[in-house]
Amino acid sequence: MSAPSPDNVISHNRLTRALIYTALILFALYSLLPLYVMVVNSLKPLDEIRQGGMLNLPQTWTVEPWLSAWSTAQIGVQPTGLKPFFINSILMVVPAVAISTIVGALNGYVLTKWRFPGANIFFGMLLLSCFIPFQIVLIPMARILGILGLAGSIWGLIMVHVVYGIGFTTLYFRNYYEAFPTELVRAAQIDGASFFQIFWRILLPSSGPIIVVSVIWQFTNIWNDFLFGASFSGPYSTPMTVALNNLVSSSTGVKEYNVHFAGAILAALPTLIVYIVSGRYFVRGLMSGAVKG
Amino acid sequence: MDSRSRLQELVPKLVLAPSFLIVLVFVYGFIAYTGFLSMTDSKMLPSYNFVGFSNYAKLWALPHWWRAVSNLAIFAALYIAICSVLGLGLAILLDQKIRAEGFLRPIYLYPMALSFIVTGTAWKWFLDPGIGLENTMHLWGWESFSFNWIKDRNYAIYCVVIAAVWQSTGFIMAMFLAGLRGVDNEIIKAAQIDGAKTSTIYRRIIIPLMRPVFLSAFVVLAHLAIKAYDLIIALTGGGPGQATELPATFMYSYTFTRNQMGIGASSAIIMLVMIFSIIIPYLYSEIRGGKR
Numbered sequence: 001m002s003a004p005s006p007d008n009v010i011s012h013n014r015l016t017r018a019l020i021y022t023a024l025i026l027f028a029l030y031s032l033l034p035l036y037v038m039v040v041n042s043l044k045p046l047d048e049i050r051q052g053g054m055l056n057l058p059q060t061w062t063v064e065p066w067l068s069a070w071s072t073a074q075i076g077v078q079p080t081g082l083k084p085f086f087i088n089s090i091l092m093v094v095p096a097v098a099i100s101t102i103v104g105a106l107n108g109y110v111l112t113k114w115r116f117p118g119a120n121i122f123f124g125m126l127l128l129s130c131f132i133p134f135q136i137v138l139i140p141m142a143r144i145l146g147i148l149g150l151a152g153s154i155w156g157l158i159m160v161h162v163v164y165g166i167g168f169t170t171l172y173f174r175n176y177y178e179a180f181p182t183e184l185v186r187a188a189q190i191d192g193a194s195f196f197q198i199f200w201r202i203l204l205p206s207s208g209p210i211i212v213v214s215v216i217w218q219f220t221n222i223w224n225d226f227l228f229g230a231s232f233s234g235p236y237s238t239p240m241t242v243a244l245n246n247l248v249s250s251s252t253g254v255k256e257y258n259v260h261f262a263g264a265i266l267a268a269l270p271t272l273i274v275y276i277v278s279g280r281y282f283v284r285g286l287m288s289g290a291v292k293g
Numbered sequence: 294m295d296s297r298s299r300l301q302e303l304v305p306k307l308v309l310a311p312s313f314l315i316v317l318v319f320v321y322g323f324i325a326y327t328g329f330l331s332m333t334d335s336k337m338l339p340s341y342n343f344v345g346f347s348n349y350a351k352l353w354a355l356p357h358w359w360r361a362v363s364n365l366a367i368f369a370a371l372y373i374a375i376c377s378v379l380g381l382g383l384a385i386l387l388d389q390k391i392r393a394e395g396f397l398r399p400i401y402l403y404p405m406a407l408s409f410i411v412t413g414t415a416w417k418w419f420l421d422p423g424i425g426l427e428n429t430m431h432l433w434g435w436e437s438f439s440f441n442w443i444k445d446r447n448y449a450i451y452c453v454v455i456a457a458v459w460q461s462t463g464f465i466m467a468m469f470l471a472g473l474r475g476v477d478n479e480i481i482k483a484a485q486i487d488g489a490k491t492s493t494i495y496r497r498i499i500i501p502l503m504r505p506v507f508l509s510a511f512v513v514l515a516h517l518a519i520k521a522y523d524l525i526i527a528l529t530g531g532g533p534g535q536a537t538e539l540p541a542t543f544m545y546s547y548t549f550t551r552n553q554m555g556i557g558a559s560s561a562i563i564m565l566v567m568i569f570s571i572i573i574p575y576l577y578s579e580i581r582g583g584k585r
Contacts, residue, residue, distance in 0.1 A: 017389075020391070021391070023386055024386055024391065024397055027379075028397055031400050031403070032400060034415035034416060037415065049424070052428045052429060052431075053429065054419070106309075125316055126312070131569075131572045132565060133564040134520070135541055135560075135564055136323065136324055136561045138561075139326070139327055139330060139339070139548060139557070139561075140322075143339070144319075163315055164320075166315070166316075167316070170312070195304040196304075223408070224407070224408035224410075226408065226410055226522070241408050244411070245410050245526065248417075257418060260414060261415075264410075264415060265411075267411055268406075268408065271408070272406055274406070275403055283402065
C-alpha cells in the first residue's frame, strides 16, 4: 500500500482527532473481544465460568482445559482429544497445498507464455469454477470418491481440495506471470532451453512472492474448510474443524466451555500464526481474488 | 520441423491437459450431473427416473425453502450493507494519518484468518443469554438488560449477521483502504485549490471514485453470503426451529439427512444460479475492463 495522500485529513481539530481515535479503538476492542473471551475463559476452571463474569481474568489460572482439549476430551465416542484430528488436518493440508500450488504455477506459466487458441476460454472456465457453491458438487463427488475407493480417506480429501483449489492458484500465477517479460522466455527458447528449463531457471526464481500468496491462501482455505471435511471424511480422516464442531455441539454430558474454547483456539492457531507471520501476503492474496492490479 | 521440436510444441498443452480435464469433469460435469439429478426422483440414492421440473415445483412449494430463501435475503442485505458501510467508514478514519495504523490494521483483519467454526463457537457463547453478554450485564448491575436474540425465532438471524460482520468487515476495510490510497492526489489538490472542504471532497469526489471497490465488495460479500454454511452450523445449527436456515444448510439436510436428493439437487442448482447471476456479469466486465 502506498503512502497516504497529501492532505485528505478531514480536520486537524483536536476534538475531531480524539473522536476519530475513539471510534477506531472501539472497533479494535469489538474485533478483539471474542478472542479475548476465548483465551481468558480457556484458562479458568469450569465452576468459575459458571459463576459468570466472562470478561474477568481468571481467579485461579489453569492449563487443564488445554490439556484436556488436546488429549483427553470426548470427541464423538472416543476420548481422544483433538490431537489426532490436528494431525489429520496437517496430513491433509500439506500435500493439498503443495500439489495445488505446483499445478497452479505450471498452468499460469502455460497460460501466459505459451498462449494457444482457446487458452482464454479455458481460463474463463477455471475462473468461474472458483466461485461455484460447493453444494453443487457434493453428490457427484461422494459417488466418485466411492468409485475411486477414496471415500473417507485423507487422500480423498486431498484430491477434493486440489481439484477445487487449482482455480485460485492458477489465477494467482497467471496474473503474476502476465507481467513477467516474455522476451526473456523467447530468448531462452532461441538458445535451446526446453519448456521445463525455462520454467525452472527463469520464472521460478522470481516467483517467491506469488508462491507465498498462493500457499497462504490455500493453507487458510483448506485448514478452515468444514463442508468437504464434514461430507467426505471418515473416522480416521476427520479434520480439525469437524472435530471441533463435534466437541462443541456434542449434547451428552456437561458442557465444558473452557475445553471448547481451548479447542477453538487450537483450531485457529495455525492460520493465526500464518497470518501474524505474513499478514501482508495474506491480505494481498485475499484481494487479488477481488480487486485487480 | 523435426520430431523433437514438435514434442516441444506439445509439452505446454500436455501440462495443461490434466487441469483442463479436471475442471471439465469435476466442475462442469458435476454441475451437469447435479442438474440432471434435480430432474429425477432421487431419494436416498441417485435414481435415473426423469421427472422434469417437478422437484423445482415441490421446492418452491416448501415453506422450509421459503424460510431459507427469505433468511438469505435478510442476512445478505444486512451483511453486505453493514460490512460496506463499516468497512468504508473505518478505511476513511484509518486514512486520516493515524499514527497507530500499522497496529490497528492487523487487529481489524485477523478474524478473516479464522475458520467460521471458530467464529461460531466464540459468538455462540458470547450471545448466549445464560452465560454471555446478558449474564455479564446483570452481574455488572444492569438487571433489566436483556439480549436473548439467539434464542428468539424472530431475531436469531440477526445474530448470524453480527458474527458474520465481525469476521468480514476488516477485509472490506482493507479493500477500501487500498482504493483510497489509489486515488490520484492531483484531483484532491485541484479541488482544494478551488476551495472545497475536505468533507465535500470525500462526498463529491473520493467516495464516487470508490465505485469499483463497492462493486468488488458487493460481489465478494454476496457470494460469501450465498455460500454461508459453516457459520450457521457452528452458531445456531439452523435453529431455533428453522429460524436461521439458509439455502446451503437446506441443501445439505435435504440431500443427506432427509434423503430427498432430487429436491436437494434442485436447491443446489438454485444456489448456483444465484451466484452465477452475480459473478458472470462481474467477471465479464472485469476481463473486458482489463483489456484496456
